[in-house]
Amino acid sequence: MTGVLGAVLALGLLAAVFGLLLGYAAIRFKVESDPVVDQINAILPQTQCGQCGYAGCRPYAEAIAAGEAEINQCPPGGEAGIRALADLLGRDFVPLNEEEHGEHKGRMVAVIDEQICIGCTLCIQACPVDAILGAAKHMHTVIEEECTGCELCIEPCPVDCIDMVPVPEDINQWRWPSPDERRIDIADRSTASG
């Protein structure tokens, strides 16, 4: 049994020394906040719509950083957003989870039908970015520039006077279409997958 004792002592002491070293390092190299959350949050579109299943973009960012959420849950961010996340986190690109979180739509803004609006301020309270102007009992308007299109104001409106309309295209914001549709090696991809 002396062999056992020797072995235990030798390794135990080695381990103890290592333990002390690690314990010291844990304090010496302590990391306060996780800057990765900020970086993830900076990629998210800040629509604050909650479609990802979290209470806004930052909570979702935190969930991603903690490894609890997939990176493909934000429809407003679309493919580009997922790509940016995959890039940041060194993961593989995965297509948007449309089944659970919805499709990526073009940019929309809310418009309040000023004829109907009763000025109840409920939409103002719902809007996460303060994009709705108006005082109680006066009709409200949406500042188009500020509206992120999150649709959060639709639900609370008691008189259904808010509509989402697509932002019209103009030549300065027009985007060249990708020529990919015409490539012969992907020409019939749609039929292949259909």
Add this chain to the structure above:
Amino acid sequence: MEFRTYSSPHLSGTNHVGRLMRGVMLAALPGLILAWWFFGWGVLVNLVLAVSTCIGAEAAMLRMRRRPVRVTLGDGSAALTGLLLALALPPFAPWWIPVLGALFAIVIAKQLYGGLGYNPFNPAMVGYVVLLISFPREMTLWAPPQELADARLSLVQTLAWSLLGTLPAGTGIDAISMATPLDTIKTQLGLGLTLTEIQAGPRFGSLGGYGWEWVNLGFLLGGGWLLYRGTIQWQIPAGFLGGLFVMALLFYAADSDTYASPLFHLFSGAAMLGAFFIATDPVSASTTPRGRLVYGIGIGILVYIIRAWGGYPDGVAFAVLLMNMAVPTIDYYTQPRVYGQGGE
């Protein structure tokens, strides 16, 4: 009046993938004919088997992947892969050798990556190396050149050997096949002979191995034509041949009894085929001008290292694959200086 719209530029040149590939095939003709002349019908049998398997495999894969078959086959790249693979095979290989090699080249090395343009490795060389490491015996069934052969197989006899494995009565395959000059040097050096002794044999010509030197000259000629036509750029062949030459020269100068002469290296094995036809495969080679030089030189040096000290007599295929592996990295580090970004 309403018009259809397209994106600029609306003009386009005469360059075309199909034209490119057919040009390369044409350029390989002199070498092919010389190979047939020196090494017999087996060369052509391999060619037919490899090319038809390549085309068949490509068509089958395209159909399975639901890609347009006819247009894609029309570009001739599959046929070219088969041609180059066949040129690398020993003339007495049984039929399944070119077939298996072609399948590997097209299915694994090319189509699994998405087909023409996407494969990181040279398909023909993948096919060749797979065969080389898997069937070392079959892959050394080289023929002696024309005049050195005791007997030559006719076309029918060659076909019988390739397809059925039968030889005319009284001949054994070991009797009619012969090791290549590079192989001979490698094994005999291992037995302690000096190069002068080894190269005294009749199978060595004035430049490389007898017969081999002519085939290499044929490919050099074709390669020159490709350069002239602008199908390939000078960097890769120059880097390859230059790298090989300089390495060979250094060691030859140091010890000419164990290291063969630079010219011998340039005109042996697959040196010229490799330099002008294989290393230049645009898809798997480097694309930046400086990168191409690095790529070529890298292949040249690796060929020499493998020939001189490695386990295989000729290293062109391995060297090409090894440098293929480094291509994305080379490309990354040899980006040209962009207009307006300092320096001259």
Add this chain to the structure above:
Amino acid sequence: MTEYLLILISTVLVNNFVLVKFLGLCPFMGVSRKLETATGMGLATTFVLTLSSICSYLANEYLLAPLGLEYLRTITFILVIAVVVQFTEMVVHKTSPLLYQVLGIFLPLITTNCAVLGVALLNVQEQHGFLESAVYGFGAAVGFSLVLVLFAAIRERVAVADVPTPFQGASIALITAGLMSLAFMGFTGLVK
């Protein structure tokens, strides 16, 4: 001197740890999606591997051998490695959060990167001395990093290729690794 050079050539090319010896494959597959991360991982592994090769040598030579506890080799080595890795992880976490985010999952995996324990055990098996152990560890790591970086660059290219859907991702990556290993067979016979 030549002897160290031979060890280097052998470990980097001829007996490449990843492609020929099959060691360290998990990080090889796991962190090779991007060139930059691969480079980072290569550096991290080189550091850890060299260091742990030396540390294991010391532990073996001055702790286990004198006490006749060779049967505890595996435990001791893995402990040494784990601690070296953990220490590195904390330092990286503090000094480079981004590198940490990228390598985070894989730094702990370096512990079980077979290559690290493999090097330690092989050192004993081949009876390497101190310097030889260090060179062996370093060479193995350089070989690992080399193929990792080349592989990552290829994967970046393959990622945008028209790979048939069932083959996308890990499948084509493994096939690529296979073709790389095929190419590395060209080095057979260079050393030994």
Add this chain to the structure above:
Amino acid sequence: MSDYRHILFTGVLLFAFAAIGTSMVAVTYEQSREQIERNERQVLRRQLNQVISPERYDNNLLEDRIEISDPGLGAGRPVTVYRAYMQETPVAAVFTSVAPDGYNGSIRLLVGIDVNGIVTGVRVLSHRETPGLGDAIEAGRSDWIEGFAGRSLGDPPVQRWRVRRDGGVFDQFTGATITPRAVVNAIRKTLLYFDEHQEEILARPAPDGAQADEETHDE
């Protein structure tokens, strides 16, 4: 203050786990050491018997061993030689030769040679050759290794004690020449060594450790 406690706690924790783990391993080891040694001896005996048939000797082969150190044979390590006697007449010697140049490092061999210089048998003790390629040298994987029994330095002549590829008579494996080459070379060297030193090796009484040491020094 709490920092120190934290550090201390980590140390103690790791110590505890190391201690528990080690003690489990150590206890198991102590418990089974003898069994293992017995197993190993048994395996060794079985292997020796494969190299030289037990009918040919009557001494305790396992104990009757000497160590010699010859750089050519043992790759720098002492080589154990088991000596077989039949009624005190030397019959054969079994060398634990090492082929240092295997594909993946050293291959340890058991080479039995009788007094006439004829190989009684060869077995591989340990190797790290590639499964599926070089491991055909194991008796369980192919009968290649059997091919040495009955051969001697004259059969074939020394210069043909090589693999075919090098101009010898022994087969190499397809795609793996290095391993067989290493093994053949090691056996040839052992034969040559035995040829030269047969007298010294066999013609002495069963040694005790000290004597064996002296012998080694004499070499």
Add this chain to the structure above:
Amino acid sequence: MADHAGDHERLDLSRLHHFHGGLKLPECKAAATATPLRTLPVPPRLILPLQQHIGEPARPVVAIGDQVRKGQLIARAEGYVSVPVHASTSGRVTDIGDYPVPHPSGLSAPAIVIDSDGDDTPVAGTPHGDYRSLDPSELRNRIRRAGIVGLGGAGFPTFIKMNPGPHKPVDLLLINGAECEPYISCDDMLMRERPQEVIEGIHILMHALQVGTCVIGVEDNKPEAIAALEQTVAADHRLGDIRVQAIPTLYPSGGEKQLIRILTGREVPSQGLPADIGIVCQNPATVAAVYHAIHRNEPLISRIVTVTGTGVEAPANLEVRIGTPMRHLIEACGGYTPGVDRMLMGGPMMGFALTSDALPVTKTTNCLLATTREELPPPEPPRPCIRCGECVRVCPAQLLPQQLYWFAHARDFDKAQDYNLFDCIECGCCAYVCPSRLPLVQYYRFAKTEIWAQERDRIKADIARQRHESRQERLEREKRERAERLKRKKQAVREGDDNSKQAAIQAALERARARKQTGADSPEKSD
């Protein structure tokens, strides 16, 4: 390096230099230069888009029904990077609204429509006598007020280019008369027929920029233009060194950066401006417009347009009023030939295809190219890139076009930018030589516009985040305050205050519902 910022190596114009790559293209210019320059009559209706330049659109200063005169300001510049728009003829404003404009998108944009009264009455204005008495900044202002933008294609406001900033001394004025694209010959005709206008304009610009040297670069396939300019320069005895320099015909030598490289050996820094290396580059037509603006006090209301291609019967160069629907130009050239298949604005390498000929000529319309299928066959289906590197060899920006393509194709825009996507001048050389017939330039345009869109989204997201965060903060604060107030109130008696609030909301709801009901019922509002 230099002692003070902006000091460049000495100008050496003694020899020509080369730029990387480039293409020899068929020229196809003869058809349109066979006949002399003609002036197209004013059409009955003009459409004047508010944005014919790079920058902010102009803002209308007229209303529907207003009577305007030729040269009258109808939309003023909005912001710094902007220029005004002037009426091209006299008449009545009949509409201000969205009209299809010549743009690759085929979209409509705001425009002012003027119905001509046929009189072409100009606004009253007094031409300034001697520009030399004017301050450079006054000259710039006049050029701006004249609505002058680069007529070479990009349409960048000219006055900005003339204001390089105090730290960038300009030592060379470059006139880009290369006109390297096939088919186009409007600058050629201008230089042949009106060289004195160009030279006068150059003098004005040299004064405005305070430079002593000007080089006019002209491709050597335009000997007549070179001769005409040389004669004019020789007859000119004013101060200042003006040279006419023939350069080899090689596309795209007319690219500003390439021309600068050819003539001076200098390179415009990546993402930089010619002014950074002491050069200002202008197109001859722009210079001529400056001459008109300063000497005759005429704003930019007309330009020369090449109408050519096998799709029109009689190709020619026409001087036309800005806003003229393109149909009139085609008619003036004998109409379409039977096989006409597409119409381009600009040349075949850089121009874009138009959907219709009802679009107006704008300040940047240098060429209308109507072609048949035989002349410009429809593009073949593209195949995958084989990495042949041809594109690398011809790219004048020394980029790796195939790499840019791979990244654009994979939508890896960060990588595309790493490979200097924004240094691509969209010259089309790469696509021209590509054996796989890839629409490379479209990929680059796609990637560029996509990156810009992402940039805009980014900015929007940042604003949204700030607003969201400040809102969160505000809510927090309010909650705290309310809690405090509540605490204070607790002591006081609680009344049905809340109830009354709720009642008010309820009442409002009822009212709204009623209104909506009637709204939905009435037929005219049901849409």
Add this chain to the structure above:
Amino acid sequence: MSETSYPEIARNGLWNNNPALVQLLGLCPLLAVTTTFINGLGLGIATTLTLIISNSVVSAIRKLVRPEVRIPVFVLVIASTVTVIEISMNAWFHELYLILGIFIPLIVTNCSIIGRAEAFASKNRLRAAFTDGLAMGLGFTAVLVTLGALREIIGKGTLFAQSHLMFGELAANWSLTLIDDYRGFLLAVLPPGAFIGLGLIIAVKNLIDQRRARRPVRAAAGETAPA
């Protein structure tokens, strides 16, 4: 996390989150030793055993461990387990030990073991951890065996060769020679063959998954179409 369903764990280990095919862990032993079916089986059994034990132990001690010593503690546990198994086998199952001998030290560095300890065992209760170890082990073994069989058949034209090493004399004639006079496709046995083989197996799995994912959609479409 407390609500882990056992069928779910089993499905994960065997298919959905298979350590070798999906997580790509434990690749080194997987590729290195699968030259034959029997080799694969041997390693599979040894690995499964280790996974079960280490998962259980790690789960049992999970509350004690601080983040900075987590990894060292886990590897200590694993290494001790493996060494104990190794020594015991050496002593009491010597025959088996000789066969599996080379595989056992390899297990210590099998990434899938520490991977499971980290990802599952350290967050779950004992029974779940045990099940997970079993499922993962079996999933891993399944891949080992498949790859081994594939490489053996293609590389040598045999199957179950050398079964007697594992099953004793009983299995002496289990070895099947599938193709007589087969030349042997050496590639399958060499390292490149291992990589390519695993790549192909993963592709087959993906194909099956895709087919499966598509089928319900089609079925649903079929239902709604006539309506």
